[in-house]
Amino acid sequence: MDANKSIERLHQIQQQTNACITIFEKPVQHKKEGKLSNWSVAIKDNFVMKDVLTTAGSTILSNYIGVYDATVLTKLADEGVSYVAKTALDELGMGGSGLTCFTGPTKNPLDLKRQAGGSSSGSAAVMAANAVDLALGSDTGDSVRKPASYCGVVGVKPTYGRISRYGVIPYASSLDHVGYFTHNVMDSVKALEVMAGFDLKDPTTLIQQLPAISNVITGDLKGKKIAIFKNVIDHIDKVETKQLFEQVIDACKQQGALVSEVVMDEKLLKTMLPTYYILANCEATANHANLVGINFGLAQDGEDIYDIMKKSRTHGFNEMIRRRFVIGSFGLKDENQEELYVKAQKIRRLLVDQLSKALADVDVLIAPASSDVAPLLESDDADRLSNKHLISENHMVLGNFSGFPSMTIPMGNINSLPIGLNINAKAMDEQTMFDVALGLEKVINYKKVKGEV
Amino acid sequence: MKTFNKEDILVLANELQFTLNDNEIKNIEKEFEVLLVQLQLMNEIDTSDTKKMVYPFDAPIAYLRTDKSDHVLSVEDALKNAPKTKDGYVIVPKVVK
Numbered sequence: 001m002d003a004n005k006s007i008e009r010l011h012q013i014q015q016q017t018n019a020c021i022t023i024f025e026k027p028v029q030h031k032k033e034g035k036l037s038n039w040s041v042a043i044k045d046n047f048v049m050k051d052v053l054t055t056a057g058s059t060i061l062s063n064y065i066g067v068y069d070a071t072v073l074t075k076l077a078d079e080g081v082s083y084v085a086k087t088a089l090d091e092l093g094m095g096g097s098g099l100t101c102f103t104g105p106t107k108n109p110l111d112l113k114r115q116a117g118g119s120s121s122g123s124a125a126v127m128a129a130n131a132v133d134l135a136l137g138s139d140t141g142d143s144v145r146k147p148a149s150y151c152g153v154v155g156v157k158p159t160y161g162r163i164s165r166y167g168v169i170p171y172a173s174s175l176d177h178v179g180y181f182t183h184n185v186m187d188s189v190k191a192l193e194v195m196a197g198f199d200l201k202d203p204t205t206l207i208q209q210l211p212a213i214s215n216v217i218t219g220d221l222k223g224k225k226i227a228i229f230k231n232v233i234d235h236i237d238k239v240e241t242k243q244l245f246e247q248v249i250d251a252c253k254q255q256g257a258l259v260s261e262v263v264m265d266e267k268l269l270k271t272m273l274p275t276y277y278i279l280a281n282c283e284a285t286a287n288h289a290n291l292v293g294i295n296f297g298l299a300q301d302g303e304d305i306y307d308i309m310k311k312s313r314t315h316g317f318n319e320m321i322r323r324r325f326v327i328g329s330f331g332l333k334d335e336n337q338e339e340l341y342v343k344a345q346k347i348r349r350l351l352v353d354q355l356s357k358a359l360a361d362v363d364v365l366i367a368p369a370s371s372d373v374a375p376l377l378e379s380d381d382a383d384r385l386s387n388k389h390l391i392s393e394n395h396m397v398l399g400n401f402s403g404f405p406s407m408t409i410p411m412g413n414i415n416s417l418p419i420g421l422n423i424n425a426k427a428m429d430e431q432t433m434f435d436v437a438l439g440l441e442k443v444i445n446y447k448k449v450k451g452e453v
Numbered sequence: 454m455k456t457f458n459k460e461d462i463l464v465l466a467n468e469l470q471f472t473l474n475d476n477e478i479k480n481i482e483k484e485f486e487v488l489l490v491q492l493q494l495m496n497e498i499d500t501s502d503t504k505k506m507v508y509p510f511d512a513p514i515a516y517l518r519t520d521k522s523d524h525v526l527s528v529e530d531a532l533k534n535a536p537k538t539k540d541g542y543v544i545v546p547k548v549v550k
Contacts, residue, residue, distance in 0.1 A: 064534055065534060067530040067531070067533055067534070068526070160508075160509040160510065161509075174507060174508050174509070200518055206510075207516075267494075267497065268498060270494050271494050271495045271498055274491035274494060274495055275495065277491070293536070294543060295531075295534070295535050295543050299536040302546070303546060305545045305548075306470070307546075308545070308546070310470050310472060313471040314472045319477050319480065322466070322471055322477065323477070323481050325469050326462060326465045326466060326473075326481055327484065327485070327488065329465045329468065330457065342505055343500060345505035345506055346500035346504070346505050346506070347498055347500060347503075348505075349503055349504060349505065349506035350500065350503055352506060384487050384491075385487065385491070390491075390494075401509070403508075404509075
């Protein structure tokens with residue numbers, strides 16, 4: 001879409017949604033011609049961009065100006081995109097609500113009383129408001145795929161290492177992925193073909209090249225082996241969600257797909273969330289030890305460097321972040337490490353083994369991306385020990401543990417609010433994931449919700 | 454089973470270079486209670502024969518880059534975001550007074 005129109009639209013929705021941290025005065029375009037010329041792109045504010053404010057949604061970085069470009073930004077720019085905005089996120093990417101950015105909560109343009117989801121809240125919101133063609137996000141637990149579900153757009157987390165993370169402010173390095181939002185599956189394929197690739201600046205990037213996908217996939221579901229993630233369905237109590245999912249399954253069968261069910265070890269699945277919590281917080285507390293307000297970041301005055309650090313970090317991180325750092329740091333203590341961090345790393349392997357087994361004889365594994373539509377802004381914390389919370393609401397973290405590609409597409413609407421379908425494939429096999437997603441997109445034929453702004 | 458009291462929390466916060474008020478400490482204690490129950494679920498899983506998984510893929514990167522400097526940040530850029538600088542250095546309060 002026209003980048004100037006895009007900026008105009010962003011201004012139109014900003015006051016009500018709070019989706020952006022920076023809206024550019026004019027589009028930033030380095031090259032006119034390219035595979036993605038005419039694409040207007042928003043960037044989650046944890047991607048470093050030269051000479052542009054890059055805050056990661058945190059007070060401590062609220063004055064940080066990027067001094068280089070993240071690799072993925074250069075790649076997209078080389079193919080002609082126009083950058084129009086940096087979007088809001090949960091502080092440092094650590095949250096799932098979009099409520100904890102230092103600039104205030106992001107509101108869902110489809111219903112302003114509701115969350116857009118997080119942590120890539122602003123990117124999901126600007127997509128829902130049809131303000132851009134592509135929005136970059138990052139996904140450590142489900143931070144692209146869950147907001148995509150709440151905002152009725154496509155959200156992709158490719159294979160771990162498929163897109164360079166050079167220049168992306170980290171959360172938990174063993175789980176962090178660059179992800180992104182588009183309006184349809186084919187756009188998500190085209191975007192990945194540009195963004196994917198080995199990067200000397202990020203030693204975790206894959207050497208294996210992404211094959212050309214866009215001119216290969218057909219979306220033909222005939223003969224495709226689709227497994228249903230049964231444990232997730234079993235703990236969803238929302239009837240409408242189950243009905244929408246069943247409609248998808250029926251349509252798949254009509255198209256000739258071979259549908260089966262997978263039941264994973266329930267006892268093990270209940271450990272997904274605590275395992276994630278331990279790993280992510282332990283890694284985060286180490287990753288963010290450099291945010292001290294001495295050499296960059298928002299500094300507070302102090303008597304000596306320790307005083308400066310202490311005051312800057314107390315002022316610079318919200319309570320939730322400091323809480324998570326304390327718990328992460330507890331898990332890394334010598335006396336606790338074996339029982340907490342290492343235990344979590346071992347359970348991670350067992351969980352990934354389950355997922356590998358589930359995918360061994362099928363093309364994809366699918367389930368609703370969330371058990372319900374976007375929560376209200378003031379929604380109370382869920383019952384964090386329920387199976388619904390431990391399994392159905394947070395199953396997509398398996399994609400981060402494993403590094404396998406995983407994406408969300410719109411599955412339908414419940415009372416005029418969207419809910420997504422999650423599709424998982426084997427490691428490096430984005431092609432099959434996109435092929436099935438394209439087929440599902442056709443049979444679902446999603447009708448976009450008209451938003452409030 | 455692990456325990457976690459106010460003193461532990463304060464020691465950790467001090468090591469992490471930030472402070473917590475009483476309300477924040479209470480919230481951490483509450484969070485830890487939930488975590489303890491969740492950890493119990495983890496303890497029920499037998500991992501005695503399981504190797505830890507540190508990264509998604511056990512695919513070692515085997516390359517050597519050429520021995521020349523690459524993507525170097527200039528001193529000017531490196532100091533651009535520092536609160537106080539002088540002659541190419543970051544200024545902090547005097548250590549020896």
